[in-house]
Amino acid sequence: MAATELKSAAILDLLKAFLETDEGLQVRKKVNLVYQFNIAPKKIGFDEVIFTIDLKTGQVTKGPYEGGKPDAVFSLKDEDFMKLATGKMNPQIAFMRGALKIKGSLSAAQKFTPDIFPKPSKL
Template sequence: MEGSNLKSAALLEQLRVHLASGAGEELVEKIGFVYQLNISPKRIGVDEEVFVVDLRKGVVSKGAYEGKPDATFFFTDDDFLAISSGKLNPQMAFIMGKLKIKGSISAAQKFTPDIFPKPSKL
């Protein structure tokens, strides 16, 4: 994603391309929710960048969602990468305070590492 210093931006860009390739249709049918990700470099809520993963339309964008997302997540750059790669369990992250959620918990539970494209070998 343009103009971001977050490591997460590269993963979100991969997801954007993945969804645009047609692979997104299955996720849109299966999930159908809009997620807003508030990602901070070091501490939750400090200098955060906002991204939207719209699994109703199959798009990823930078900037706040126009309207009310189904679920909003707040985490640090490193914690988001750990959760999205499956290295950190989202429930454990929530319990440990590394992940905050606003909105529908049932929608939030469908936001799993499975939606992200598997990293290609470099």
């Protein structure tokens, strides 16, 4: 089955550009962790597309993290990623509802907030 084009791919492209700005550099210095996102078109665990957001180097790449283990791995649906990235969904509430699954360090996961993404006015 061909991979569905995810809406979140566009946001991740914007994030990649944002992390190269002065404001993005501040975010990287503050967080300095590596996150892997397993984003599913419809249902968590099925047809997932993997993205790595490396806030140590400022890289956003498609595919699993290749530098060891990411600090935290998030699994969620494309539409929920969009809500998180735009600040329309609280990550803690998403986790409690089961819309967001987390593996790895919970303290690292808690440092990944919607603040990491450029504000909607910049999108």
